[in-house]
Amino acid sequence: MNETIIQTNELTKYYNKGKANEVLAVSGVSVGIRHGDFAVLKGPSGSGKTTMLSLLGCMTRPTSGSITLEGRDISHLPERFLTDIRRTTYGFIFQQFHLIQGMSVLQNVMLPLYPTDVDLPKLKKKAEGLLEGIGMMKRRDFPVQGLSGGEQQRTAIARALINDPEIVLADEPTAHLDTALSRDFMAIMKDLWEKGKTVIIASHDPIVFENEYAALVVEMRDGAVRNVTRK
Amino acid sequence: MSLNSHMNVLDFTLLSLLRRKFKNFGIVLVFTLIVFITGSILFLSYSFKREALLILKGSPELIVQRMSAGRQELIPVDRAKEISALPGVSGVEPRYWGYYYDLLVKANYTILASSGSLSAGNRLLQGRLPGPEEKGVAAVGRGVAKARFIDIGSTISLVSSAGDAMDFDVVGIFESDSELLTADLIVLGRPDVIRLFRMPPYMATDLAVTVRNETEAPVIAGKVRSRFPDTRPILRKEIIRTYDAVFGWRSGLILTLFAGALVAFIILAWDKATGLSAEEKKEIGILKAIGWETSDIIEMKFWEGLVISLSSFLLGIILAYVHVYFFGASVFAPALKGWSVIYPDFRLAPFIDPYQIAMLMALTVIPYIASTIIPSWKAAITDPDEVVRG
Amino acid sequence: MRKSLVFGLFVLGCVLFLAALGATSHVRVSHFLAVSRDLGDITATLKLTDISFSDDARYTRNPSQADIFSAFQDYPGSIEHFPSGSVTPPPDFTSLGAAMKVRGQ
Ligand SMILES: Nc1ncnc2c1ncn2[C@@H]1O[C@H](COP(=O)(O)OP(=O)(O)O)[C@@H](O)[C@H]1O
Ligand SMILES: [Mg+2]
Numbered sequence: 001m002n003e004t005i006i007q008t009n010e011l012t013k014y015y016n017k018g019k020a021n022e023v024l025a026v027s028g029v030s031v032g033i034r035h036g037d038f039a040v041l042k043g044p045s046g047s048g049k050t051t052m053l054s055l056l057g058c059m060t061r062p063t064s065g066s067i068t069l070e071g072r073d074i075s076h077l078p079e080r081f082l083t084d085i086r087r088t089t090y091g092f093i094f095q096q097f098h099l100i101q102g103m104s105v106l107q108n109v110m111l112p113l114y115p116t117d118v119d120l121p122k123l124k125k126k127a128e129g130l131l132e133g134i135g136m137m138k139r140r141d142f143p144v145q146g147l148s149g150g151e152q153q154r155t156a157i158a159r160a161l162i163n164d165p166e167i168v169l170a171d172e173p174t175a176h177l178d179t180a181l182s183r184d185f186m187a188i189m190k191d192l193w194e195k196g197k198t199v200i201i202a203s204h205d206p207i208v209f210e211n212e213y214a215a216l217v218v219e220m221r222d223g224a225v226r227n228v229t230r231k
Numbered sequence: 232m233s234l235n236s237h238m239n240v241l242d243f244t245l246l247s248l249l250r251r252k253f254k255n256f257g258i259v260l261v262f263t264l265i266v267f268i269t270g271s272i273l274f275l276s277y278s279f280k281r282e283a284l285l286i287l288k289g290s291p292e293l294i295v296q297r298m299s300a301g302r303q304e305l306i307p308v309d310r311a312k313e314i315s316a317l318p319g320v321s322g323v324e325p326r327y328w329g330y331y332y333d334l335l336v337k338a339n340y341t342i343l344a345s346s347g348s349l350s351a352g353n354r355l356l357q358g359r360l361p362g363p364e365e366k367g368v369a370a371v372g373r374g375v376a377k378a379r380f381i382d383i384g385s386t387i388s389l390v391s392s393a394g395d396a397m398d399f400d401v402v403g404i405f406e407s408d409s410e411l412l413t414a415d416l417i418v419l420g421r422p423d424v425i426r427l428f429r430m431p432p433y434m435a436t437d438l439a440v441t442v443r444n445e446t447e448a449p450v451i452a453g454k455v456r457s458r459f460p461d462t463r464p465i466l467r468k469e470i471i472r473t474y475d476a477v478f479g480w481r482s483g484l485i486l487t488l489f490a491g492a493l494v495a496f497i498i499l500a501w502d503k504a505t506g507l508s509a510e511e512k513k514e515i516g517i518l519k520a521i522g523w524e525t526s527d528i529i530e531m532k533f534w535e536g537l538v539i540s541l542s543s544f545l546l547g548i549i550l551a552y553v554h555v556y557f558f559g560a561s562v563f564a565p566a567l568k569g570w571s572v573i574y575p576d577f578r579l580a581p582f583i584d585p586y587q588i589a590m591l592m593a594l595t596v597i598p599y600i601a602s603t604i605i606p607s608w609k610a611a612i613t614d615p616d617e618v619v620r621g
Numbered sequence: 622m623r624k625s626l627v628f629g630l631f632v633l634g635c636v637l638f639l640a641a642l643g644a645t646s647h648v649r650v651s652h653f654l655a656v657s658r659d660l661g662d663i664t665a666t667l668k669l670t671d672i673s674f675s676d677d678a679r680y681t682r683n684p685s686q687a688d689i690f691s692a693f694q695d696y697p698g699s700i701e702h703f704p705s706g707s708v709t710p711p712p713d714f715t716s717l718g719a720a721m722k723v724r725g726q
Contacts, residue, residue, distance in 0.1 A: 050620060060615075079525065083522060083523070083524045086521070087522030092520060092521065098513075101250075103246065103247075103250065111521060113522075114240060114242070115530075116236055116239070117235050118235070241628065242623055242625045245624040249624075285653075286661065287670070288664070289665035294670060294686070339682065341682060341683075343667055349662055349663060353659045355656065408660075409656075409659070409660055410673070412660055415682070418667065546635070552642050553642075556649070580649055581645070582646075582650055
């Protein structure tokens with residue numbers, strides 16, 4: 001399992017290109033991520049980690065350069081295909097969790113697959129299985145706005161996993177958690193990694209990048225790659 | 232996409248709407264009220280016009296009134312002979328009628344001279360009409376009968392213009408099915424009408440002209456007017472047109488009363504149409520980020536508009552129907568009928584114009600759906616990147 | 622039961638109810654049509670011109686007929702508006718071929 005799953009090539013992203021408030025958020029990044037990697041993007045705030053994750057996750061398009069996913073160039077695909085990739089290949093855990101307020105934990109977890117042909121009762125079973133796996137079953141019918149930060153994150157994790165993604169992306173996952181909860185989170189990620197998922201996390205928290213299984217650490221600074229370490 | 236996925240999206244939409252129960256039920260309530268009011272008015276005026284048209288089909292093609300100093304005056308009966316000599320006129324008959332205010336029950340009656348008998352087998356009259364020359368008998372409308380507690384065989388007493396009491400045996404009462412036409416009528420023999428109103432001899436209230444061919448009625452009206460410049464001919468077409476106008480006017484009045492609700496609703500729809508709330512925008516972004524397609528989001532918004540507008544339309548139109556045809560438009564009746572002692576029993580036949588209902592549906596459901604979809608369109612086609620950042 | 626089904630049943634119920642109302646409407650309209658022949662007979666025999674719709678005042682009883690108090694004294698169909706007269710000009714009857722011209726004789 002050493003073949004490359006994602007390869008970026010001179011990836012560059014400008015925000016507001018050509019305007020007075022132009023920002024070069026990512027500049028000329030070329031990295032390769034392999035199947036089953038546990039990759040960490042590290043670097044100080046504003047170094048372009050979130051932008052990088054967003055590019056890798058097909059949330060936005062590069063200004064120049066390319067991204068290949070399993071050998072296929074996805075940087076110029078039409079919107080519909082990007083959505084399809086988001087739905088089938090990625091599970092994204094947002095920094096702010098982004099749960100739909102007013103809905104229950106279970107409904108939030110089921111959310112990504114509603115517009116597919118899936119059978120709702122089956123989907124519900126699957127979601128319950130995921131909640132069981134991360135110890136959230138007792139909160140199943142709670143509206144998400146009443147949950148603690150850790151519980152909200154677990155809900156977000158379960159939601160990211162509902163489509164059996166090959167690649168799990170997480171942006172600053174420990175930013176809102178205390179040390180104990182951060183370790184719990186990493187345990188969940190480790191578990192996923194051990195099950196063969198590719199995990200990519202953007203973080204400047206040592207708990208995330210200083211551990212034995214973080215095989216690939218990409219250090220960023222001002223949008224560019226400073227240093228790549230592979231264990 | 233299969234049926235299942237559409238149902239799933241609808242499921243999600245309903246879930247999402249139920250999150251804001253208070254707001255969404257409020258919208259449905261106001262929307263239903265709007266459809267109810269508009270629907271009631273449409274039902275009422277359409278049925279009323281259809282009924283009026285059918286009922287008035289038998290009225291005289293031409294009425295000739297005499298005007299004096301700008302007021303309606305009695306007309307000399309001998310003019311009938313001259314008018315009937317006009318080409319195209321098949322008959323002229325004087326009408327004797329007037330109003331009678333009953334001090335006892337404080338109601339207005341319409342007194343009318345009989346000029347023949349109803350065709351055999353007419354089920355709307357219990358008993359008979361007085362003969363044209365008959366004295367001392369009367370046929371009365373259901374409203375009069377109710378106001379005066381009379382039945383066939385009772386007597387009804389009226390005070391003549393000369394001040395003396397005149398008693399009439401009631402020989403006929405109109406059935407309630409004819410109330411829209413006869414509620415306040417008292418039909419007497421001609422000599423009794425003349426005596427009651429102390430009309431001068433050889434004078435009638437007006438003349439009813441029958442013509443051979445109705446399309447010629449306007450020409451005949453013109454001839455009557457040039458022969459007798461002090462007359463005013465009224466065509467049956469004008470009568471029917473009057474009813475259109477009267478009803479349009481009355482419905483307009485009701486609409487004005489509810490204009491406030493209408494305006495409130497338009498503001499609400501406008502508010503929705505011109506911008507999404509930050510929260511809604513964010514939710515659309517989240518859905519996109521987790522794998523919903525633009526078309527899924529548009530579909531969800533379509534369902535959202537449909538659920539609210541279709542529910543409101545269906546409820547409103549059902550309520551309007553029940554209100555108008557089962558409860559006699561009780562909410563609007565006061566504004567429609569005005570105050571009076573003798574109310575016609577307001578049971579309209581439920582004539583329905585499918586075209587009107589389809590129009591009402593198109594004018595309520597489609598704009599509402601559009602106003603939910605269009606503003607979310609822009610949010611749905613933008614990159615979900617913004618959302619990632621929160 | 623799933624919510625989409627509940628909504629579908631609600632719509633179906635409303636449509637069926639409307640259909641039932643349509644059926645009663647049919648029955649009642651045909652009853653009225655049967656009665657309307659007799660009503661037409663009354664109108665023709667008694668030479669009635671108006672509907673007994675508003676008996677609240679004499680001038681509303683026969684809106685199509687001129688009267689001392691008539692609201693439609695000069696032009697049938699003109700819309701009177703208390704306390705002044707018409708708010709809009711009366712409709713033009715020339716399209717009906719009427720003898721009486723309303724605007725600028
Ligand atoms: N939508 C945007 N418009 C303009 N500038 C942006 C936008 N998003 C991010 N940036 C800028 O791009 C740079 C990289 O941001 P980001 O990727 O969020 O860094 P990190 O996640 O490492 O903190 C920052 O300077 C930030 O201000
Ligand atoms: Mg960041």
